Amino acid sequence: MGRYIVRRLLQAIPLLFIISVILFVLSVEMGDPLATFGGRQVIKSEDRKRLTRQLGLDKPLYVQYIVWLVGNDWMTMDVNGDGKPDVDENGQLVYGTRKGILRGDLGTSFVTKQPVTEMIAERLPNTLLLMITSEVIILIVALVIGLASALKQYSIFDHTVTAFSFIGYSMPIPLLALGLIYIFAVYFKRWGLPYFPTGGMFDPQAGPSWQQTAWHLVLPVTAISLISIAGYSRYVRGSMLEVIQQDYIRTARAKGLAERRVVFIHALKNAALPLVTIVGLDLPFLLAGAVVTETIFAWPGMGRLFYDHTTRSDFPVLMGIIMIIAVLVVVFQLITDVTYSFLDPRIRYD
Amino acid sequence: MATASEALSAIHEETLTKQPLTPAQLAWRRFRRHKMAMFGLLLLILLIVYVVGGSFVFAEKYANFVNTGIKLQAPSQAHPFGTDAVGRDILARSIYGGQISLLIGLAAVIVALAAGVTIGALSGYYGGWIDSILMRFTEAMLCIPQLFLLIVAAKYLGDKIHNFQAFGREFSGSVIVIILIIGFDSWMYLARIVRSQFLSLKEQEFVTAARCTGTSNLAIIAYHILPNSVAPIIVNATLGVANAILTEAYISFLGLGVRQPTATWGNMLESANRYLETAPWLWFFPGLLILLTVLAINFVGDGLRDALDPRAMVE
Numbered sequence: 001m002g003r004y005i006v007r008r009l010l011q012a013i014p015l016l017f018i019i020s021v022i023l024f025v026l027s028v029e030m031g032d033p034l035a036t037f038g039g040r041q042v043i044k045s046e047d048r049k050r051l052t053r054q055l056g057l058d059k060p061l062y063v064q065y066i067v068w069l070v071g072n073d074w075m076t077m078d079v080n081g082d083g084k085p086d087v088d089e090n091g092q093l094v095y096g097t098r099k100g101i102l103r104g105d106l107g108t109s110f111v112t113k114q115p116v117t118e119m120i121a122e123r124l125p126n127t128l129l130l131m132i133t134s135e136v137i138i139l140i141v142a143l144v145i146g147l148a149s150a151l152k153q154y155s156i157f158d159h160t161v162t163a164f165s166f167i168g169y170s171m172p173i174p175l176l177a178l179g180l181i182y183i184f185a186v187y188f189k190r191w192g193l194p195y196f197p198t199g200g201m202f203d204p205q206a207g208p209s210w211q212q213t214a215w216h217l218v219l220p221v222t223a224i225s226l227i228s229i230a231g232y233s234r235y236v237r238g239s240m241l242e243v244i245q246q247d248y249i250r251t252a253r254a255k256g257l258a259e260r261r262v263v264f265i266h267a268l269k270n271a272a273l274p275l276v277t278i279v280g281l282d283l284p285f286l287l288a289g290a291v292v293t294e295t296i297f298a299w300p301g302m303g304r305l306f307y308d309h310t311t312r313s314d315f316p317v318l319m320g321i322i323m324i325i326a327v328l329v330v331v332f333q334l335i336t337d338v339t340y341s342f343l344d345p346r347i348r349y350d
Numbered sequence: 351m352a353t354a355s356e357a358l359s360a361i362h363e364e365t366l367t368k369q370p371l372t373p374a375q376l377a378w379r380r381f382r383r384h385k386m387a388m389f390g391l392l393l394l395i396l397l398i399v400y401v402v403g404g405s406f407v408f409a410e411k412y413a414n415f416v417n418t419g420i421k422l423q424a425p426s427q428a429h430p431f432g433t434d435a436v437g438r439d440i441l442a443r444s445i446y447g448g449q450i451s452l453l454i455g456l457a458a459v460i461v462a463l464a465a466g467v468t469i470g471a472l473s474g475y476y477g478g479w480i481d482s483i484l485m486r487f488t489e490a491m492l493c494i495p496q497l498f499l500l501i502v503a504a505k506y507l508g509d510k511i512h513n514f515q516a517f518g519r520e521f522s523g524s525v526i527v528i529i530l531i532i533g534f535d536s537w538m539y540l541a542r543i544v545r546s547q548f549l550s551l552k553e554q555e556f557v558t559a560a561r562c563t564g565t566s567n568l569a570i571i572a573y574h575i576l577p578n579s580v581a582p583i584i585v586n587a588t589l590g591v592a593n594a595i596l597t598e599a600y601i602s603f604l605g606l607g608v609r610q611p612t613a614t615w616g617n618m619l620e621s622a623n624r625y626l627e628t629a630p631w632l633w634f635f636p637g638l639l640i641l642l643t644v645l646a647i648n649f650v651g652d653g654l655r656d657a658l659d660p661r662a663m664v665e
Contacts (some may be wrong), residue, residue: 172600
């Protein structure tokens with residue numbers, strides 16, 4: 001097992017390299033990061049040139065990539081653009097200050113001038129709160145619905161669930177999210193019922209508190225859950241139908257076990273096993289946040305952070321977020337495989 | 351006794367003289383029995399009639415006609431679906447928007463098919479280092495959250511493609527951009543399916559036979575193996591159209607999709623967020639049309655999956 005894990009981690013290195021190259025090329029060239037650098041002030045062209053040199057944007061793409069990867073504290077700087085390396089007042093050569101992603105430095109945002117690591121650390125808890133709450137609800141509801149419709153195959157309940165799950169995964173998120181807001185925020189308010197907020201994490205007048213957050217969480221969690229429950233419950237249903245036909249279920253029934261014991265202990269345990277894979281592979285993407293849902297509900301999460309900074313061509317932030325997600329995908333795939341072989345001893349990796 | 355054997359020979363007579371059904375006819379026969387698939391097909395035909403037929407009722411100029419005097423009007427007799435934030439008729443825009451949305455869905459899948467089938471076929475057929483490199487690349491693409499990659503690619507290509515004329519109409523260059531980026535971001539599962547088909551099919555005797563007769567590798571790939579793996583490709587591509595339409599809606603909703611004034615169902619949703627309380631018709635009609643289209647395609651795809659499964663009962 002140890003060797004397997006080491007081999008998988010080694011295989012991940014070229015993978016992460018490819019991802020970083022693809023995205024670096026796309027995101028460095030996608031716009032002018034200096035356009036919004038000075039906020040509302042227009043930058044003078046001299047300042048612009050100096051900034052370009054300071055940020056290393058004048059260098060060829062591969063040099064920029066190397067700097068992003070390993071930093072530039074070994075390179076001399078030429079901010080004034082006279083073709084000679086800069087010296088400080090003591091006559092010492094001036095070197096860069098970046099350490100590169102390989103040494104844990106994700107760089108500094110062009111827009112907020114904050115370290116990217118800090119910005120991500122600020123947003124991550126919000127996304128985790130939203131996505132983990134949703135995932136827990138999705139899992140519980142999908143297990144219950146999937147189980148019920150498998151046990152009552154071809155009943156009215158089963159057909160209804162099938163129809164709704166088709167609608168669920170054909171549903172465009174904006175239609176569902178805006179529909180929920182319209183009914184539960186706009187109309188409930190009109191009817192004088194207790195209504196849900198349309199967005200954000202807390203009421204600006206009430207200030208942040210956990211009650212406020214919980215209240216603001218209801219609609220986005222409902223929107224995310226409704227869409228994913230559809231697919232998950234179909235999956236549980238399918239795998240339950242397969243398991244229930246196995247010989248060991250017949251044996252369990254034949255030896256006179258209570259039906260409830262057969263279903264919940266013998267069948268469900270085995271039917272739920274493949275869910276481990278799905279959840280494991282979905283988790284890192286949950287950390288990425290749901291861009292569209294977060295935008296509609298004005299939820300300050302990772303998806304919004306990514307989107308907002310793409311529109312301003314702030315590539316250190318984009319690269320930081322994507323590389324963290326990519327590393328997590330690789331790690332979670334490995335954890336999933338290892339967990340799975342632990343839960344299902346028939347599977348061996350050697 | 352005599353009547354029974356007569357009847358039996360009559361049946362034999364019929365089975366012997368009647369032309370055997372082609373695989374396509376068998377598949378259609380199974381598809382026809384699939385109620386949800388037939389419902390999906392009907393719905394899809396109706397939607398196509400709506401977006402194509404509608405353009406004979408309303409001119410494109412009318413769909414793009416800005417009249418801020420009548421902005422954000424609720425559905426009425428003059429404007430059955432209401433008007434948008436600059437006073438354009440939403441009914442007419444949903445017709446022209448539907449054409450572009452369906453076009454993007456289809457064209458993006460064609461791009462994805464070209465990429466996915468090529469990569470999957472090369473990888474599965476040749477194996478070795480070609481396989482390693484292509485599959486690492488596929489995995490890398492799968493590690494990036496799809497919408498993130500699309501946002502970056504949409505920003506990267508941005509306005510790099512100019513507007514163009516086709517069918518006597520002017521199209522925004524961003525239509526091409528969206529088709530390309532959705533296509534190049536959704537071939538990965540197709541490539542994996544094609545690869546696994548090739549891996550098992552290339553070991554079969556008919557491939558060995560073809561190789562013995564001196565058939566070139568390219569001909570074996572194109573004429574011998576590919577036709578045998580067409581069923582899962584068709585199913586995957588059909589469901590891909592539904593996904594591409596949804597994806598277009600998301601990027602356009604975020605404002606990185608097809609540029610105005612060209613309408614798509616996706617970019618009609620774009621400003622809906624701002625008029626949430628006052629103008630629900632802004633998002634309701636385009637949203638509903640997207641839902642119906644995606645639902646219809648998913649039903650058809652599901653039916654095709656059952657109909658094209660060679661293990662399914664042949665009756």
